[in-house]
Amino acid sequence: xxxxxxxxxxxxxxxxxxxxxxxxxxxxxxxxxxxxxxxxxxxxxxxxxxxxxxxxxxxxxxxxxxxxxxxxxxxxxxxxxxxxxxxxxxxxxxxxxxxxxxxxxxxxxxxxxxxxxxxxxxxxxxxxxxxxxxxxxxxxxxxxxxxxxxxxxxxxxxxxxxxxxxxxxxx
Numbered sequence: 277x278x279x280x281x282x283x284x285x286x287x288x289x290x291x292x293x294x295x296x297x298x299x300x301x302x303x304x305x306x307x308x309x310x311x312x313x314x315x316x317x318x319x320x321x322x323x324x325x326x327x328x329x330x331x332x333x334x335x336x337x338x339x340x341x342x343x344x345x346x347x348x349x350x351x352x353x354x355x356x357x358x359x360x361x362x363x364x365x366x367x368x369x370x371x372x373x374x375x376x377x378x379x380x381x382x383x384x385x386x387x388x389x390x391x392x393x394x395x396x397x398x399x400x401x402x403x404x405x406x407x408x409x410x411x412x413x414x415x416x417x418x419x420x421x422x423x424x425x426x427x428x429x430x431x432x433x434x435x436x437x438x439x440x441x442x443x444x445x446x447x
Contacts (some may be wrong), residue, residue: 278290281369283327283366283367284325284366286363286366287325287364287366288364288365288366289361289362289363289364289365290337290361290362290363290365291361291362292346292349292356292361292362292363293361294335294336294337294348295326295337295338295339295363295365296337296338296339297338297339297343297346297347298338298339298375298379299342299396300376300379300396300400306346307329310344310347310348313348314348314351314352314355317345317348317352317355318354318355319351322359322363322364324342324345325342325364325365325366326339326341326342326343326345326346326363326365326366327339327340327341327342327365327366327368327378327382327432328340328342328365328366328367328368328369328382329367329368329369329370329375330369337365337367338358338375340368340375340378340379340382341378341379341382342429346363347365348413349361357440372404373401373404373406374414375425376397376400376401377401377411377414377415378441379397380394380397380415380416381412381414381416383416383442391425391428394425395426395428396410397424398411398422398425398426408422420440
């Protein structure tokens, strides 16, 4: 990638009112960890920006990674006041399927994601026309993991483009 600059070099302060959550994040954090995150942000400040996509048409920023940091900014009066309502954001410019894959990569790198929501994302990516190999490559799944996810969820639609071998033949 010639002339590529990592988004982290372009952190901007965005009014939190212009930021909204995506509707596909499979990551969940328990209440004790949310309290710890609030304390961490209070004690150390924001040490990582929230990754967003900028929807220019609506002039809003859609969270790709950092939903819980965003949530803390919205719910902690003391942090909101100290930060003057601005959330540190970096922007990535990717289409929806790529953003979904980015969210999964961020979550899986930290080691947590919800299987039900993960299956919804896989179904959506398949609906967008993404291949099994694209999904495996872009969200860090092995073919076996993807197959197990499809099997566990029991979603027949996830198998609709698969080729099947004959397990037996009628004579």
